[in-house]
Amino acid sequence: MNAGLLLLRLAVGLLIAGHGVQKVSFHLGGHGLAGGTEEFRHDGFRGGRLTALVAGGSQIGAGLFLTAGLLTPLAAMTAMGVMTVAATVKWSKGLWVQNDGYEYPLVLVVVSAALALTGPGRWSLDRTLGITSWPVWIAIAVIVIGPLSGLLTRVVLHRSSPTVERAPHARPAD
Numbered sequence: 001m002n003a004g005l006l007l008l009r010l011a012v013g014l015l016i017a018g019h020g021v022q023k024v025s026f027h028l029g030g031h032g033l034a035g036g037t038e039e040f041r042h043d044g045f046r047g048g049r050l051t052a053l054v055a056g057g058s059q060i061g062a063g064l065f066l067t068a069g070l071l072t073p074l075a076a077m078t079a080m081g082v083m084t085v086a087a088t089v090k091w092s093k094g095l096w097v098q099n100d101g102y103e104y105p106l107v108l109v110v111v112s113a114a115l116a117l118t119g120p121g122r123w124s125l126d127r128t129l130g131i132t133s134w135p136v137w138i139a140i141a142v143i144v145i146g147p148l149s150g151l152l153t154r155v156v157l158h159r160s161s162p163t164v165e166r167a168p169h170a171r172p173a174d
Contacts, residue, residue: 005121006069012111013067016079020059022051043089045157055145058082066115069124073134076116077146083108084150116142 022030030036036052045051059082065075074162087105097103116139120126
């Protein structure tokens with residue numbers, strides 16, 4: 001079981017961290033902070049540069065903490081939040097990733113929730129620091145708060161669809 005949890009943490013944590021690195025740098029195929037900023041603007045988010053920095057930093061931090069098994073419930077909550085935002089961006093395209101759907105972010109949310117419930121396993125910094133278990137209510141709170149924070153972020157930072165303004169004397173199109 002511990003080897004499986006370690007493998008899961010390594011794969012998911014490093015993928016989430018890598019996703020964040022792409023948002024803020026030219027590493028791992030990223031387009032730098034300017035590219036990350038433009039991605040958020042294109043997806044309809046306010047905040048531009050700050051939004052890209054916070055999202056990228058959150059993904060890097062959550063991913064590395066999950067990888068290390070450090071403060072696992074908080075790392076899982078953060079990962080669920082940022083990946084819920086990613087899922088909302090892709091929602092209109094449906095579930096499947098071949099259509100640019102939300103399948104991949106959903107898998108990362110579910111795996112993060114599972115890690116919050118199971119804990120990181122024996123081979124983790126939580127265990128090394130003597131944090132051997134978290135109460136079940138913390139895991140449940142994390143599983144609720146993580147995605148809700150992502151949905152709230154979407155509501156607060158997402159611009160409504162731009163309206164097309166016409167010149168005062170322009171005729172409406174037929």
